Amino acid sequence: MTDTDLVRRLLSDPRVVKNAREHWPALRNGEVPADWPLHPLVSVQNMFTSDGQDHRRLRRLVTGAFTPRRIEAMRPSIERITADLLDRLAAVPPGRPVDLHAQYAYPLPTQLVCDLFGVPEPMRAEVRRVTDAILTTQVTQEQAAANATDLYAAMHALVAAKRDAPGDDMTSGLIAATDTDSDSRLTEDELVSTLILMIGAGAETTVNLIGNAVVALLTTPGQLDLVRDSRATWDDVVEEALRVLPPVMHLPLRFTTEDVVVDANTVIRAGEPVLIAFGAPGRDPAVHGPTADAFDVTREDKSHLAFGHGAHFCLGAALARLEAGIALPALFDRFPDLALAVPAGELRPQPSFINPGHQAVPAVLRPAAGGAPVAAGAVVGDRNTPG
Numbered sequence: 328m329t330d331t332d333l334v335r336r337l338l339s340d341p342r343v344v345k346n347a348r349e350h351w352p353a354l355r356n357g358e359v360p361a362d363w364p365l366h367p368l369v370s371v372q373n374m375f376t377s378d379g380q381d382h383r384r385l386r387r388l389v390t391g392a393f394t395p396r397r398i399e400a401m402r403p404s405i406e407r408i409t410a411d412l413l414d415r416l417a418a419v420p421p422g423r424p425v426d427l428h429a430q431y432a433y434p435l436p437t438q439l440v441c442d443l444f445g446v447p448e449p450m451r452a453e454v455r456r457v458t459d460a461i462l463t464t465q466v467t468q469e470q471a472a473a474n475a476t477d478l479y480a481a482m483h484a485l486v487a488a489k490r491d492a493p494g495d496d497m498t499s500g501l502i503a504a505t506d507t508d509s510d511s512r513l514t515e516d517e518l519v520s521t522l523i524l525m526i527g528a529g530a531e532t533t534v535n536l537i538g539n540a541v542v543a544l545l546t547t548p549g550q551l552d553l554v555r556d557s558r559a560t561w562d563d564v565v566e567e568a569l570r571v572l573p574p575v576m577h578l579p580l581r582f583t584t585e586d587v588v589v590d591a592n593t594v595i596r597a598g599e600p601v602l603i604a605f606g607a608p609g610r611d612p613a614v615h616g617p618t619a620d621a622f623d624v625t626r627e628d629k630s631h632l633a634f635g636h637g638a639h640f641c642l643g644a645a646l647a648r649l650e651a652g653i654a655l656p657a658l659f660d661r662f663p664d665l666a667l668a669v670p671a672g673e674l675r676p677q678p679s680f681i682n683p684g685h686q687a688v689p690a691v692l693r694p695a696a697g698g699a700p701v702a703a704g705a706v707v708g709d710r711n712t713p714g
């Protein structure tokens with residue numbers, strides 16, 4: 328059995344479940360401190376932490392918004408947001424570094440998801456801040472507790488705002504499913520938890536897909552030329568980035584309802600937490616051979632489990648692929664001389680074992696006139712300069 332087979336097997340085993348409230352003795356017995364940084368990921372009550380009938384009920388409430396037809400209908404919005412971002416980037420003087428993470432990869436998915444959920448403009452900065460914080464796993468317990476409080480406060484404020492002024496958006500749709508007498512009605516906790524999941528999952532993941540693909544193309548010699556010469560497609564770039572640079576590496580947690588025998592030497596005892604490495608199968612040498620770690624857009628087999636497997640398979644996979652499939656060619660077409668402004672080894676990773684990506688991607692969009700050296704100092708959009 329390969330590691331990939333094992334991940335698939337665990338993800339489809341009915342004895343490996345997601346509802347910590349019912350199936351994790353340590354949580355039920357109060358042994359998991361409330362300020363544990365991953366607490367919100369296991370205590371939320373949405374499809375992501377439900378099994379069986381509950382999972383199907385909670386997932387069904389939003390699947391209608393993610394059909395292939397509805398996702399294709401988002402194309403013009405994605406193209407419009409992308410074009411606006413590129414116009415803003417074009418105003419940066421040649422030779423001046425800009426942070427493509429902050430100025431391009433981040434704003435596209437976050438704006439789209441805020442539009443989909445009708446987040447009012449004045450609330451967006453706070454909604455982004457609190458949803459980004461869930462995935463930051465290197466925090467103190469005090470910060471984690473404050474983040475969790477702020478997260479729920481922001482989502483309750485969003486629900487209150489949309490109850491006052493409903494719109495044609497997914498938050499209003501979910502509120503309607505809460506304020507109803509039907510059997511499939513959402514509880515208030517499920518409503519808030521579903522918003523946390525959808526807004527969180529819809530943003531930071533796709534941010535990293537775009538950011539990781541940009542860095543891979545800029546740092547792996549010859550790959551961009553293969554696309555420009557039509558020897559590979561932008562879809563190949565997106566799939567290869569998902570395979571080798573998975574935007575979600577691990578996603579806590581699953582739990583065993585009884586002892587699960589993995590192999591002759593390994594048994595997962597009932598009630599144990601299980602952390603699946605969604606990113607591992609893409610780099611499994613048993614599947615991808617000795618070059619499994621290399622970014623190669625022409626490789627025949629780009630199979631991966633970056634979007635999961637089984638009942639909890641990512642609801643937004645097609646949307647993420649569409650966003651990256653628009654954002655990447657648009658960026659490289661607009662700025663054909665795009666280059667990193669720092670050596671690849673100086674890029675700092677995100678402080679998270681969940682979503683590996685870069686904190687910043689400093690790049691020069693166009694060389695300075697006459698090849699003048701890049702001005703030292705400010706990077707447009709980094710933590711120290713306004714965007």
Ligand code: HEM
Pocket residue numbers: 374375376386440524525528529530532533536573574575578605632633634635636638639640641642643644646647
């Ligand atoms: C490159 C981008 C993305 C990656 C790598 C990714 C990855 C994943 C993975 C691995 C899972 C499975 C979780 C599990 O089995 O425990 C998942 C579930 C999910 N994803 Fe994504 N995701 C991405 C983008 C999105 C987007 C754009 C949305 C929505 C707007 C979204 C919504 C969800 C939801 C709602 C679930 C939970 C499904 C369920 O529990 O039934 N994701 N995602």
